[in-house]
Amino acid sequence: QVQLVESGGGLVQPGGSMRLSCTASRFTLDSYAIGWFRQAPGKEREGVGCISNSDGSTYYVDSVKGRFTISKDNAKNTVYLQMNSLKPEDTAVYYCAADYMEGACLPLASHFASWGQGTQVTVSS
Secondary structure: OOEEEEEOOEEEOOOOOEEEEEEEEOOOHHHOEEEEEEEOOOOOOEEEEEEOOOOOOEEEOOOOOOOEEEEEEHHHOEEEEEEOOOOHHHOEEEEEEEEOOOOOOOOOHHHOOEEOOOEEEEEOO
């Protein structure tokens, strides 16, 4: 059974940075595409970005493009979400998710079967 654990959330001031980690157990993360998603209070879960398992290519939604970066450390079986220039509207519970897929990935929830428990990110002064 695929298991994912997110960590690194917390409180950060607007304009600050934070790095989230998604660590996998019971499977080799490099074999799966990893997506990052977030859900703010009263809103639907939305995709943030993803990294493919085929060639390591990444995809970001427009609202985070240029501010967020997804990377992978195969030795640690961990995927990171580096978030810079954070805004109050980035406040949400952030989730990582995994699934096998060929080719490029898209951060669509329906494309990912295995999910972590989420970590809270609060951007506030």
